[in-house]
Amino acid sequence: MTTLILGRVLAFPSDPFTTPPQDAAVLHEAVAVADGRIAGTGALDAMRARFPDAEEVDHGDALILPGFVDAHMHYPQTEIIASWGKRLIDWLNTYTFPAEARFHDPTHAAEVANRSLTLALAHGTTSLCSYCTIHPESVDAWFAAAGARNMAVWGGKTCMDRNAPDDLRDTAQTAHDQSAALLARWHGTGRGRYVITPRFSPTSTPEQLAALGALWAEHPDCLMQTHLSEQTDEIAWVRDLFSQARDYLDTYEAHGLLGERGLYGHAIHLEQRERDRLAETGAAVVHCPTSNTFIGSGLFDMGLARRMRVGLATDTGGGSSFSMLRTMAAAYEIAQLRGEALHPAKLLWLATEGSARALHAADRIGTLAEGSDADLVVLDLASTPAIAQRSHHAADIWEAVFPTIMMGDDRAVAAVYVAGQRVPR
Incomplete structure (x- = not known):
């Protein structure tokens, strides 16, 4: 069974220390998970067409990252x-x-x-x-x-x-x-x-x-x-x-x-x-x-x-x-x-x-590349009133996520997946 996990999926095709940081990442609308691995990322319509029988889990406007x-x-x-x-x-x-x-x-x-x-x-x-x-x-x-x-x-x-x-x-x-x-x-x-x-x-x-x-x-x-x-x-x-x-x-x-x-x-x-x-x-x-x-x-x-x-x-x-x-x-x-x-x-x-x-493990963890282990963290970018009021005025994804980086804690963690399986809270 393939699962489409929906949200703001942030992937890094490039190293932001060697590429302009704003150009190192790309936002997708869904990540596909099958047999504990990443099966793909992309626009929602394209992912639905690619995986027509997939179950869907919608995290709204939460940010989805590698664990x-x-x-x-x-x-x-x-x-x-x-x-x-x-x-x-x-x-x-x-x-x-x-x-x-x-x-x-x-x-x-x-x-x-x-x-x-x-x-x-x-x-x-x-x-x-x-x-x-x-x-x-x-x-x-x-x-x-x-x-x-x-x-x-x-x-x-x-x-x-x-x-x-x-x-x-x-x-x-x-x-x-x-x-x-x-x-x-x-x-x-x-x-x-x-x-x-x-x-x-x-x-x-x-x-x-x-x-x-x-x-x-x-x-x-x-x-x-x-x-x-x-x-x-x-x-x-x-x-x-x-x-x-x-x-x-x-x-x-x-x-x-x-x-x-x-x-x-x-x-x-x-x-x-x-x-x-x-x-x-x-x-x-x-x-x-x-x-x-x-x-x-x-x-x-x-x-x-x-x-x-x-x-x-x-x-x-x-x-x-x-x-x-x-x-x-x-x-x-x-x-x-x-x-x-x-x-x-x-x-x-x-x-x-x-x-x-x-850790010499970027072929297995830490990325959303196809074939990587499906370890994911889903972040609520409005987890507290202080964070929410700042992210509400964000002009781009970086302004939206930075308040969570600076002020976030476990309340910001909306979901965690290990090898494709959602971890019970």
């Missing part, structure tokens, strides 16, 4: 989101590590994984890339919860063998072996993909980084995710720990952890060599704007999007919102502080295809 893609988050930190008063290293010691220590319990891990995905879907996010904890149980819970919802997700065991509490440390060998076993179990199971996951250089010895670099070399189709240059005191710490390294990125590069399928979260305080090497290798950086402001990290340079893949992410729970709308708003505000007003097309693209490209 949001969150390229960097920590589902085990769901319960500690919006915790007060810490910067990165204190945040880890005060909030993160005590919370993550509980994930040896499969029941607790399953409960939080399910809650995290429920919250994500309520905010229109249909795909996420998450750090788990050192516990294999946390990885099993994440992929099982996503599999029950048929969601496309990424995740991996977070590896740490120093500068962490004793109950959150593994070793170079166990990091490699457990990651390899989890990769064999979950990579390609359903819509799940495994990600090799050293937390960051300060919590991994050179031996552990090398072991995970070797694992990545054995499985080059996997992604690898870690953190890079989030805060200045973190960078100083890395210099002390790796005195022979040229810079922070070199601590990964020297151990086989720099490559095209690498995801480097934050990447705020980059040196020129680091920028050049990330661009040369085709690696992706992931912008986490609500986290960067909430824990005082700094202002990301969106100019990097002209040189390399850039994803967008909530960074739950260092990030202060589960909403990719709020995340887009924060990205806009940070760019303003750096002298650039990001066009709404760029913000929406970052939260969909941009993040999908960072």
